[in-house]
Amino acid sequence: MRKIARWTAARPWLTKIRPAVLATDKVLLKLTKGRVTLVGIAGMPSLILTVKGRKSGQPRDIALLYVPDGKDILLVGSNWGGPGHPVWTLNLMANPDATVNVKGRSHNVHARQLTGEERTAIWPTLVKTWPAYNTYQSNTDRELRVFRLTPA
Template identity: 45%
Template sequence: MAEPLASLARRLGTRSWVMAAAPGIIAADQALHRWFGGRVSLVGLAGLPSLRLTTVGRRSGLPRSTNLLYFPHGADFVLTGSNWGRPRNPAWTFNLRARPEAEVAIRGRVTAVKVRELEGEEYRRMWAELLGFWPGYEMERAAAGRVLPVFVLSPR
């Protein structure tokens, strides 16, 4: 049953009104995370891979967590800093650049990861794969008016 939901989610993800609904979607996802101890996410309910990224704040030094869609790539987790098509990169991208290590939690299971940002030809190849996985990234890139950063997180 997850595949039809994932296909629907991918189609809806190419609609501009979804970007406008981002605050509500984020709030619902955070509530699900709290209620179910990290085992349930809105993205996961849609049949898509979801993780909770915890970075260290580059200024505060405090843990910062956010729920994100990710692209599974072998043993790695690939994240795109789309920020729902906003002009500025999401805060977690700055944290990862300042300290390229983090933790990811999937259904409550935590994994320490090392992080690297993709560039050049490696970025272009991964971007093509990402668009096959989540076509809405192209709409978000156009709306943001910036190159969307892509990070590969590998288990340590």
């Protein structure tokens, strides 16, 4: 499944069905209390990030692919290579204290955006887990945001 997921993620048509994929994922998340996501079904490491909305202050949940790095978690704000940054990245920048749910277990984390040389150095690790990050980066003019989440 992982090979199929990686191949599919690099296809340009995937961004066209993104709304259906996200809607399906939301239903799966609710039905399984965060234990099952489409990313997880595909054999990729997935989590649910809960972060306060920067304007509303209300908790916002999003299912994301993540890259483990020791005890830390790496996240990429790819938005599937779309033109704008995903909203969750803006929320995380405004409120870096968040919660992640990995396989039904919640953990408090603190996020820090990686930039410059630090971002460049970690990029090969990210692409090793999800090669489509290179495709997403080449499809947009913006630099994909990268975050390191450390246990709080």
